[in-house]
Amino acid sequence: MKKKYISSIDEFKLIDMIKNDFTKLNLKNDNNIIVNIGDDCFCFKIGQKKIFITKDMLIENVHFKKNWIDPQDLGKKAVEVNISDIAAMGNVKPKYIFIGLGIPPTTSKIFIKKLYKGLKMTCDKYNMVIAGGDTVRADKIIISITTIGIGKTNKIIRRNNARVGDLIGLTNTFGDAGAGVDLLYKYGPKHKYNKYERFLISKQNNPKAKFNESIMISKHLTSLIDASDGFYVSVNLLAKNSNKGADIYIEKIPISLSLKKVIKNKSEQIKYALFGAEDYELIFTVSTLKAKLIKEILPSISYVGRINLSKKVKYFYNGKEKKVKYSGYRHF
Amino acid sequence: MKKKYISSIDEFKLIDMIKNDFTKLNLKNDNNIIVNIGDDCFCFKIGQKKIFITKDMLIENVHFKKNWIDPQDLGKKAVEVNISDIAAMGNVKPKYIFIGLGIPPTTSKIFIKKLYKGLKMTCDKYNMVIAGGDTVRADKIIISITTIGIGKTNKIIRRNNARVGDLIGLTNTFGDAGAGVDLLYKYGPKHKYNKYERFLISKQNNPKAKFNESIMISKHLTSLIDASDGFYVSVNLLAKNSNKGADIYIEKIPISLSLKKVIKNKSEQIKYALFGAEDYELIFTVSTLKAKLIKEILPSISYVGRINLSKKVKYFYNGKEKKVKYSGYRHF
Numbered sequence: 180m181k182k183k184y185i186s187s188i189d190e191f192k193l194i195d196m197i198k199n200d201f202t203k204l205n206l207k208n209d210n211n212i213i214v215n216i217g218d219d220c221f222c223f224k225i226g227q228k229k230i231f232i233t234k235d236m237l238i239e240n241v242h243f244k245k246n247w248i249d250p251q252d253l254g255k256k257a258v259e260v261n262i263s264d265i266a267a268m269g270n271v272k273p274k275y276i277f278i279g280l281g282i283p284p285t286t287s288k289i290f291i292k293k294l295y296k297g298l299k300m301t302c303d304k305y306n307m308v309i310a311g312g313d314t315v316r317a318d319k320i321i322i323s324i325t326t327i328g329i330g331k332t333n334k335i336i337r338r339n340n341a342r343v344g345d346l347i348g349l350t351n352t353f354g355d356a357g358a359g360v361d362l363l364y365k366y367g368p369k370h371k372y373n374k375y376e377r378f379l380i381s382k383q384n385n386p387k388a389k390f391n392e393s394i395m396i397s398k399h400l401t402s403l404i405d406a407s408d409g410f411y412v413s414v415n416l417l418a419k420n421s422n423k424g425a426d427i428y429i430e431k432i433p434i435s436l437s438l439k440k441v442i443k444n445k446s447e448q449i450k451y452a453l454f455g456a457e458d459y460e461l462i463f464t465v466s467t468l469k470a471k472l473i474k475e476i477l478p479s480i481s482y483v484g485r486i487n488l489s490k491k492v493k494y495f496y497n498g499k500e501k502k503v504k505y506s507g508y509r510h511f
Numbered sequence: 512m513k514k515k516y517i518s519s520i521d522e523f524k525l526i527d528m529i530k531n532d533f534t535k536l537n538l539k540n541d542n543n544i545i546v547n548i549g550d551d552c553f554c555f556k557i558g559q560k561k562i563f564i565t566k567d568m569l570i571e572n573v574h575f576k577k578n579w580i581d582p583q584d585l586g587k588k589a590v591e592v593n594i595s596d597i598a599a600m601g602n603v604k605p606k607y608i609f610i611g612l613g614i615p616p617t618t619s620k621i622f623i624k625k626l627y628k629g630l631k632m633t634c635d636k637y638n639m640v641i642a643g644g645d646t647v648r649a650d651k652i653i654i655s656i657t658t659i660g661i662g663k664t665n666k667i668i669r670r671n672n673a674r675v676g677d678l679i680g681l682t683n684t685f686g687d688a689g690a691g692v693d694l695l696y697k698y699g700p701k702h703k704y705n706k707y708e709r710f711l712i713s714k715q716n717n718p719k720a721k722f723n724e725s726i727m728i729s730k731h732l733t734s735l736i737d738a739s740d741g742f743y744v745s746v747n748l749l750a751k752n753s754n755k756g757a758d759i760y761i762e763k764i765p766i767s768l769s770l771k772k773v774i775k776n777k778s779e780q781i782k783y784a785l786f787g788a789e790d791y792e793l794i795f796t797v798s799t800l801k802a803k804l805i806k807e808i809l810p811s812i813s814y815v816g817r818i819n820l821s822k823k824v825k826y827f828y829n830g831k832e833k834k835v836k837y838s839g840y841r842h843f
Contacts, residue, residue: 209640221642223607225661226558232642234609234657238649241613275555277566279655281573308541310553310564317570323611323655325566329557 217420218338219267219405220328229330231271233264239319247363248384250290254297255385257322260407262305262388263459264326267405269336269397271328275310276302278324281317305390336403336463341421345401345464347484348473350389352435353410357455358442359383375437386459393461396473396480402464409456411505414484415492417462424489429453429496431483449496454506549752550670551599551737552660561662563603565596571651579695580716582622586629587717589654592739594637594720595791596658599737601668601729603660607642608634610656613649637722668735668795673753677733677796679816680805682721684767685742689787690774691715707769718791725793728805728812734796741788743837746816747824749794756821761785761828763815786838 213229214222220231237257239245248256258276265273278298282291302309307326341347359379362372372380397403402421406413410432418425432452442448464486465473474480494503545561546554552563569589571577580588590608597605610630614623634641639658673679691711694704704712729735734753738745742764750757764784774780796818797805806812826835 212640216641216643221607225560225562228557230557230562232607232609232659234611234643234645236611236613236645236647236653236655238613238647240650241648275553275564277564277657279566279568281568281570308544309548311548311566313566313568315568315570316573318572318651321568321653323568325609325657327564
């Protein structure tokens, strides 16, 4: 009998399979669950309060390479990535953080100290309490973080509530982090990079959760998602979860000056913008009535499409429909 | 300059270093924190309710070997280990569980299915909702679990409240799981084991959290700790955290028939009972007044020592003091 390996199915399918499997188990009667498995955070209510939980795992050689990122930046990134999930729920205050570390015994002390420093600095930045710190020996560096947040308002912005006619907005440029990691692949960490290239690499290694942005605009939004898996994947999720479709106007997706300087080919730029992961920008929907207000609050935002009834996400470039096929994010 | 590697300091010291480091960060003013980092669970209050959180990570070749444990048992164990931390807080209801999995792409589907089955069965056993299921690619199998529990009473039983004169009790025998893993080291998973050996191995591979036991007795206790790191380490923690000392009467530590049959040498039996890890029994303290009641509720318990003012943990064997030196739990 031939063994079936999970490498034979693509990773998203595997994760979908697992998620569906786990989700089925969740249909227990629990009236306290406000947001179930499958959103950026899980949320349950207790008394009048809402508790939000999100959990992420970063694994060496899967999510980062040790030589490609400063350990302090790695610590910062691990926390920012988690906060990005909190930001994606709207007005939630991150309160308690649990840090699980797997550390190979050959790791240098200086690496560990810098890693902690990065973790701590970012916990302080968000005024979080480190509530647990479990450290175990491992073959590879593993950073497993759970953040607990508390809802500040009654309104939760989910990824399943986009409405027909809503505009689709982005907090900033897409594709930078994906291009950054490709530079590291191509030229390694010791290459002399120019300032545009360094910008792209910093977007990969030193992302910032759009936490303040979320607080500033979330109450006006109909739906919100953290775009950690890239534009294409995240817009699809938002449309699918909202049971809607969308038209996307590719030329409106903002591309940074650095990406333009480093990647000259226009269609390559677009590929990065659509499929590059880890920008940790937010994608949201808002009614046309409030679109102008949002842009005033946060001038960096761009509107790139509109929600419709079709249940399909269609892409257009200068008015002409373009078939866009998912070309996955290459893992390390 | 010589690099300092963390393998040069022992793992407990490293973990202490990290914990102290993390704990220092915790001295923010947060009146909602009921149990801070360093206990079996972290606890904060929200309104009138108490929320408990515990997080554990199991890593292939560090906490288990893939060929030594049935994947279904591995799934069960991952959850039981987490519930053991919940049990150690007294009367807490585990509610929501977050399962982070790292899975190597070469893992067989049957392995994954069995792993899930074990995870699910145990979540169902405790009537928990799977609230998050994050799955990523990894070189080795990683199971990172966070459980959220809700306090059922106002009383929390901590590890820092043992009182002078209290008796020290154990829920059941010690040393079995440690002897079980040593058998696997010695003879491998395919050896023909006798029933006593199989019992010891099952204690290693198929532990059960003492959750019901905790519910039955915790309200009468002064302190409580999950003995996952073995008797010696856990009693030390309980005494240290309570700012007390203890006399331990070694001959009273219960040793299973199986351990006696497999390990003939008495002093070897004692070593397993003191230093063997992963029995997931509870160690507790109780006033002499209530000791008999506890034994009636739970006949499996044994009293093995008494709390005193000395701040030292002393060991006695048949009335004579014995110097006991920590001989650490060998990791995989």
